[in-house]
Amino acid sequence: MSSSKTSEKRCCAVCSYPAPNRCSGCAQAFYCSKEHQTLAWSKHKRLCKIYQRQNRGEPVPSPDTYCGLCGKENGPLRQTQCCNRTICDDYDNYTPFSYSANSCSRNHDRYTRCCYHYNEKHRGKDPLQCRKCSEDHDAEKEAWYMTNNFNFQDDILRAHPPSFAPKHCTKCGKQVKQNAETVSVGRSGIHCEGCSENMVPAPPGGMPRTTYRFKD
Numbered sequence: 001m002s003s004s005k006t007s008e009k010r011c012c013a014v015c016s017y018p019a020p021n022r023c024s025g026c027a028q029a030f031y032c033s034k035e036h037q038t039l040a041w042s043k044h045k046r047l048c049k050i051y052q053r054q055n056r057g058e059p060v061p062s063p064d065t066y067c068g069l070c071g072k073e074n075g076p077l078r079q080t081q082c083c084n085r086t087i088c089d090d091y092d093n094y095t096p097f098s099y100s101a102n103s104c105s106r107n108h109d110r111y112t113r114c115c116y117h118y119n120e121k122h123r124g125k126d127p128l129q130c131r132k133c134s135e136d137h138d139a140e141k142e143a144w145y146m147t148n149n150f151n152f153q154d155d156i157l158r159a160h161p162p163s164f165a166p167k168h169c170t171k172c173g174k175q176v177k178q179n180a181e182t183v184s185v186g187r188s189g190i191h192c193e194g195c196s197e198n199m200v201p202a203p204p205g206g207m208p209r210t211t212y213r214f215k216d
């Protein structure tokens, strides 16, 4: 697992911040840092092999034979309702309130533009072109919904995410990545994990928690 530099405007698959590094295996996965590349590797490694074969012009398995989020071939697999693509049928992996990110189906359903658009029953065939979706989230969330690795690869590659300014903890000034770190959000702004009260962090590689209440 190594990375090379990219000059394209790409977003990190984990946090959606600008991604100067891309996977040097397949050149199709983008990261802000080694840390986030490492975090994403277990889900990327199978897909990486498929993309590498594609890049070399070799035959690749048909997209309906593996999960488009983690590359797993030996199922159980299902079709998504939002976009009718193949994904792990793995809702059972998820323990309620655990904040683990171990269910491909749940991750796609909860954390992508594709499924948000479907759940909100917006008109328009293409979620990535939907203005209503854009109005519902701030730019950082919007970028993340479009480019995180819970999306299918072709959507990630054709997305035009908005740029956004990094946010900082209003208490200590530390930069916070709201979609990849545990934060709390309230009237006076955003607090990092250390400055938030009573926050239980997610397990390693899990989904960060966001709470919307803190004492001002």
Ligand SMILES: [Zn+2]
Pocket (backbone or CB within 6 Å): 012, 013, 014, 015, 016, 017, 031, 032, 033, 036
């Ligand atoms: Zn990142």
Ligand SMILES: [Zn+2]
Pocket (backbone or CB within 6 Å): 023, 024, 025, 026, 027, 028, 029, 044, 047, 048, 049, 051
């Ligand atoms: Zn790769």
Ligand SMILES: [Zn+2]
Pocket (backbone or CB within 6 Å): 067, 068, 069, 070, 071, 072, 087, 088, 104
């Ligand atoms: Zn999967």
Ligand SMILES: [Zn+2]
Pocket (backbone or CB within 6 Å): 080, 082, 083, 084, 108, 114, 115
């Ligand atoms: Zn979808």
Ligand SMILES: [Zn+2]
Pocket (backbone or CB within 6 Å): 116, 117, 118, 120, 122, 127, 130, 131, 132, 133, 134
């Ligand atoms: Zn929409």
Ligand SMILES: [Zn+2]
Pocket (backbone or CB within 6 Å): 169, 170, 171, 172, 173, 174, 191, 192, 193, 194, 195
């Ligand atoms: Zn802080």
